[in-house]
Each structure stands twice: as C-alpha cells, then as structure tokens.
Amino acid sequence: MSPQSPLSWIELSQKALRHNVSSLRRLAGDRKLAVSVKANAYGHGLTEIVSDLAEVAEADYVTVHSLEEALACRRHGWSRPVMILGPVASDQLETIIENDFEPVIFDLATLRGLGKAGDRRQTSVKTHVKLETGTHRQGITRDEMEKFAAVYKRYPSLRRPHGAAMHFANIEDTTIHEYADQQLASFNQMVAQLKKLGIPPRIRHTASSAAMILFDKTRFELVRPGLATYGHWPSKETYLSYRLAGGENDLFHPVLTWKTRITQLKKVPADAFIGYGCTYRTTAPARIAVLPVGYSEGYDRALSNRAHVLIRGRRAPVRGRVCMNLTMVDVTDIKGVRLGDEVTLIGRQGGESVSMELLASWAGTINYEIMARLASELPRVLVD
Numbered sequence: 001m002s003p004q005s006p007l008s009w010i011e012l013s014q015k016a017l018r019h020n021v022s023s024l025r026r027l028a029g030d031r032k033l034a035v036s037v038k039a040n041a042y043g044h045g046l047t048e049i050v051s052d053l054a055e056v057a058e059a060d061y062v063t064v065h066s067l068e069e070a071l072a073c074r075r076h077g078w079s080r081p082v083m084i085l086g087p088v089a090s091d092q093l094e095t096i097i098e099n100d101f102e103p104v105i106f107d108l109a110t111l112r113g114l115g116k117a118g119d120r121r122q123t124s125v126k127t128h129v130k131l132e133t134g135t136h137r138q139g140i141t142r143d144e145m146e147k148f149a150a151v152y153k154r155y156p157s158l159r160r161p162h163g164a165a166m167h168f169a170n171i172e173d174t175t176i177h178e179y180a181d182q183q184l185a186s187f188n189q190m191v192a193q194l195k196k197l198g199i200p201p202r203i204r205h206t207a208s209s210a211a212m213i214l215f216d217k218t219r220f221e222l223v224r225p226g227l228a229t230y231g232h233w234p235s236k237e238t239y240l241s242y243r244l245a246g247g248e249n250d251l252f253h254p255v256l257t258w259k260t261r262i263t264q265l266k267k268v269p270a271d272a273f274i275g276y277g278c279t280y281r282t283t284a285p286a287r288i289a290v291l292p293v294g295y296s297e298g299y300d301r302a303l304s305n306r307a308h309v310l311i312r313g314r315r316a317p318v319r320g321r322v323c324m325n326l327t328m329v330d331v332t333d334i335k336g337v338r339l340g341d342e343v344t345l346i347g348r349q350g351g352e353s354v355s356m357e358l359l360a361s362w363a364g365t366i367n368y369e370i371m372a373r374l375a376s377e378l379p380r381v382l383v384d
Ligand SMILES: *Cc1c(COP(=O)(O)O)cnc(C)c1O
Pocket: 036, 038, 085, 167, 207, 208, 209, 210, 224, 225, 226, 227, 228, 234
C-alpha cells in the first residue's frame, strides 16, 4: 500500500511508536520525558513522528539539534517544550526567545547574547548548562563555571540555569560502566558547585536511551532518550546489560520498514559481470532484479555484494556494487518473482527480516547511522 507509487517509501508503525513511548514513559516514572527528534527524527521523518507525538500526552519535551528543527516541530503541531542540543548562531537568539525554546548552553557568548535579548524583552529565558564530565564535546569545565555564574546573575532574564546536563561517552559501548560512574560522580560534584555559586539548576538531566534503560541513578528529573523511541537498542552491550539484570524483552518494537518495488527483471548469462567495477561475475545463468534505490537514498555503498533484501518472503542477495540510485539483486532461486513485486530493504517480510542492526553490521556501522542517513526525500506513511 504505497503512496502514489513512489519508487521507494518508508512505512512507520504508529502502534510501535506508541508502544515505545509508553515503555519510556514507564521507565521515566514521574520524571519529564524528552524524546529526541534530531536528524529528521532519526531518519524516520520529523513531520510524521512529531505530529504523532503531539497527539499523545506521554512525551513532555522534544529535543532537537538546531533552531530550524525546533521551528519545524512547532509547525508540525508540537506546542510543548523544545530543547535545542546543538549550537545556535547569534542572529538566532531572538527567535529562540520568541518561541520559548530551551537552548543547551556551552559558551559564554551565547549565554550573554540570550541575557541581553531576554532583558530587553523583559522575559525569562530557560537555559540548560552543559557540564564537561569526560566526553569532551560540548560541556563547560569546572574552571569556567564562575564566569558562567557571573553572566547568569548579571541578567535577570537568565537568573540561573533551568537545567544542568551532561552526556555519557561510552555507556552504550560496554558492559563495564566504570567510566560512566566517574562521569556521574563529576556531574554531581559540578552541580553542587553550581549551587555554591548561587545558580542552582532547577532540573538535572544526563540520560540517553542506554543510560535511562540501565541505570535509575542517571534519570534525575528529566530523561533524554532518542533511539529507543524508534524501537531500537543502542547496542548489543546495552541489551545484554539490561537482560542480565533481569529486564523484560518486550520494551521496544521497530517503527520503520523501508520498501521498494522491482522495476526491472532480466536474465543474465553465465560469466557475466554485474554493475560498476565488474566486482561480481555470475557462474551460471541468473535472474537479476533491478531495484530503484541506491546510496543516494541511504542504501549504503558498503552493502555492495554483502546485503540481502526480501522478496516473496525469501532472501535475495545484492550482486555487484550499489549504485547511486539502483541496486541489483539475485532472484534466480526465488519462485514466481514478477515485475512490480514489493521488496523489503529494512523490516520484516513473511518469516524473514532484515533489521537495522543487520544492515549496520554489513555496512560496518551502527544502527544510528543507517537510520539517520535515510534520505529525507523518501515518502513516509504512517500505518496501523
Ligand atoms: C542524541 C542525544 C541523546 C539521545 O541519545 P540516544 O542514544 O539516541 O538515546 C541524548 N542526549 C544528547 C545530548 C544527544 O545528543
């Protein structure tokens, strides 16, 4: 059931999305739940995901990377708080204040700019200060805290941070969580320091999906999961740690299925090369199906000669290199294949499945990257 017969399309299970959000809500308890919709809602489609989240009461916040994404959330009907995780430019500060967006702060110039603009408008600005605890990406260090405190106190519109935040470096990469524990200890010390400096944050938040799933002590007053919302585990290590601690197996269901259709079918003789670079050569006569997707749609070139797709409930291996907009697969041994047959690139078909994780392992990357790179031009439809 494709929308106006596009060459390929993404189906989003509304049921799965709501199940996942309910699971996160349950884990979050009475804390605020801030769902990440950056990177086009992890490739799922910002429009569809935010419109659906807006209809249910369970998520309190969305988090985004940029101001543009924050504005898009408003356009799609999200009227609850929006936290901006990434950098903002000096000419965007007025828009942030006008829309009540909550930026995460990691530089003095931005904080000062917000203070000035906020005071001019005689309003209050909710900011979240990012603390450096060992990821060495965005946070402010202990040495910088005094200067930040001075700016907070100087501008009445700022007064103090609404939130204090940190991000774990390796909580999803290992089953040994010593480094995460050290980061958490630093965070707690730094928050105590903020209090001493006269700018106690109202809320604290540290937890991505892996952190919030595994450790209650990371949840504080707000949690910020992304990936789990879409029905995926951050890593095998996270899944293993969770299950070893006795966790149930039904927390998350994958939301996304990516489909296309066979647009060409052909017989190829023995000893024929298939595709660019002549990387695959047949050893016997073969039946090849051409699919209208390639790396420009997000079907990674690293999948060349490695992946399989699903046709009539069976696996059809990719032959030769994935092209910009086309991919060839072998259907020689699949009975009854016809032009126009539906093909599953990611998801289930019959008893078979190609998961985001399987595709990621073939491509030498992580599920996050596979989903984030699905072309935003692909049509998205909500199903069930
Ligand atoms: C993306 C992001 C998250 C969400 O991480 P997941 O692993 O997808 O749950 C949380 N916090 C910050 C700062 C992020 O950038």
